[in-house]
Amino acid sequence: MLLAATATGLVMAGPVQAQDATGLRGGLGGDIADQTANDPAPAYVPVSPGALPEPVAADQANALDDEDEAFGRQQAATGATAEQRETAVAPAEQTDETSTGTVREPTIDSLEDEPLDQGAERAQAIEGLDRLDDDDPYGAVGIRWGSFIIKPTLETGITATSNADSSAGGSAAVLSETTLRLNAASDWASNSAEINAFGTFRKTLSGEEVDDVRGAVDAALELELGNEYRARGTFTYAIAPESAASPVVVPDTVDEPLTQTVGGTLGLEKDVGKARFAVTGGISHDAYGDADLEGGGVLSQADRDSTLYTLALRTGYEISPSLTPFVEAEIGRNLYSQEVDDAGYRRSSDQMAFRGGLAFDRGEKLSGEIAAGWIREDFDDDRLEPLSTPSVAAGVLWSPLRGTNVRLGGSTTLEGATTAGESGSVLYATSLAIERQMRANLTGNAAFGAAWRDYVGNEGQETILNAEASLTWWLNRYAGITGRVRHESVSSNLPGRDSETDSIFLGLKLQR
Numbered sequence: 001m002l003l004a005a006t007a008t009g010l011v012m013a014g015p016v017q018a019q020d021a022t023g024l025r026g027g028l029g030g031d032i033a034d035q036t037a038n039d040p041a042p043a044y045v046p047v048s049p050g051a052l053p054e055p056v057a058a059d060q061a062n063a064l065d066d067e068d069e070a071f072g073r074q075q076a077a078t079g080a081t082a083e084q085r086e087t088a089v090a091p092a093e094q095t096d097e098t099s100t101g102t103v104r105e106p107t108i109d110s111l112e113d114e115p116l117d118q119g120a121e122r123a124q125a126i127e128g129l130d131r132l133d134d135d136d137p138y139g140a141v142g143i144r145w146g147s148f149i150i151k152p153t154l155e156t157g158i159t160a161t162s163n164a165d166s167s168a169g170g171s172a173a174v175l176s177e178t179t180l181r182l183n184a185a186s187d188w189a190s191n192s193a194e195i196n197a198f199g200t201f202r203k204t205l206s207g208e209e210v211d212d213v214r215g216a217v218d219a220a221l222e223l224e225l226g227n228e229y230r231a232r233g234t235f236t237y238a239i240a241p242e243s244a245a246s247p248v249v250v251p252d253t254v255d256e257p258l259t260q261t262v263g264g265t266l267g268l269e270k271d272v273g274k275a276r277f278a279v280t281g282g283i284s285h286d287a288y289g290d291a292d293l294e295g296g297g298v299l300s301q302a303d304r305d306s307t308l309y310t311l312a313l314r315t316g317y318e319i320s321p322s323l324t325p326f327v328e329a330e331i332g333r334n335l336y337s338q339e340v341d342d343a344g345y346r347r348s349s350d351q352m353a354f355r356g357g358l359a360f361d362r363g364e365k366l367s368g369e370i371a372a373g374w375i376r377e378d379f380d381d382d383r384l385e386p387l388s389t390p391s392v393a394a395g396v397l398w399s400p401l402r403g404t405n406v407r408l409g410g411s412t413t414l415e416g417a418t419t420a421g422e423s424g425s426v427l428y429a430t431s432l433a434i435e436r437q438m439r440a441n442l443t444g445n446a447a448f449g450a451a452w453r454d455y456v457g458n459e460g461q462e463t464i465l466n467a468e469a470s471l472t473w474w475l476n477r478y479a480g481i482t483g484r485v486r487h488e489s490v491s492s493n494l495p496g497r498d499s500e501t502d503s504i505f506l507g508l509k510l511q512r
Helices: 002-038 058-078 082-088
Strands: 143-145 148-161 173-186 192-207 211-226 229-241 258-272 275-288 306-317 323-336 349-361 366-379 387-398 404-415 424-439 442-456 461-474 479-492 499-511
Touching: 148 192, 306 349, 323 366, 349 387, 366 404, 387 424
Parallel strands: none
Antiparallel strands: 143 148, 148 173, 148 499, 173 192, 192 211, 211 229, 229 258, 258 275, 275 306, 306 323, 323 349, 349 366, 366 387, 387 404, 404 424, 424 442, 442 461, 461 479, 479 499
16 A cells, blocks of 8 residues: 555656646746747847948859859869968958058069168278378377387488687588487376487597587476466486587687586466466586696686576466466575685675566467566675676567477576686577478478677677578488588687687488
């Protein structure tokens, strides 16, 4: 009975559950089916026009199918891929012409008529490049040594002279003359240094016997110290036979004794606005060699040796960048090596000088200074009359034309003496030198000098004149032929002082 009841329940429960499920589905699913059958869904229309292809008619579709089939057979025969076939059959009007950022580059052949870039043209050969004009094609090139440019010059030749030693009783001679010059200039950014040196050797080939040497070294240094401070220094050394125009003449000598001068200066300058201040100290020592006498023996000149110490103060005011007037005061002490000379006089002295002048600087066109004032020397020995006289000084470089340089110099010098009772002499000297580059390979020089000496303690006076002209014809940058003529004369009211000398030189000049 239990089994029969269970089987009957299972059989009767199946239709009831099936009806419930059918009723649930039938209520919702039946409505959707009826709505779809009676009202089909609208076709999808995209927002952007052209996103879907236009509908194709049935006859057009059949035609396209035929073309696609024919084209497929053709591509199969040529081995084309399916993707290539699909691309090939795409209608022309359906190709997207929008640029994707890739642009086809033109071929080389298409650029034949295009203008070439000037920067891409073939460079000219080195031999054909335009060379810069050389302002001085025959000037010395120089040799670089560290931060200096060295320019050596060698001049050698023959000199014919009417007075070999330029003395009152000299005679003619033919001499071998060689001069070596050296210029060294720094190549620094702010500071500067320069050295000039020369040495001349003369020896007789025929005529009056002459065998002498002379030379000099001049050096200058300028340093910028900052805060408108500048330091300047100079050094000088010179050696030469004593000139016949010297105020002291030693009679009956075999040859002229040697004289030597060594000295230097050290100065400090300061600019305060437009005011210029400078202090300069200097020292100079003169030494005179012994004289060999014709009759034998040696005459000492040690009593002429002296050392001069000076200190100068200068004040100026810059009225323009190229003009600075100034005033200067100088004091000095001249000490002789022998307190008492051979004649019994104490010749050491005190010196003082006052001067005013004008300094100008217009670059390469015009530079230098001119000054005038008064100078005085008082001796320790009261028996010697003081030397007191107006003084002038000048050093000017002027370039009126390109290739032309004019130099003007002037000085006032107090000269000592050894004659008993005589204080010495005052020498006023001036010089004018002109250098002209006539052609690129032809240089001319002319120089004139004049001096007047006044002896203190006697009535002696004399005039010294000299003139020189020279030409140098350069064969190339390193060698040239040079020649010069020179005249010197001394006219004096003292006995045995007059002399006259004419000379001519011809030789070869080498430079680097």
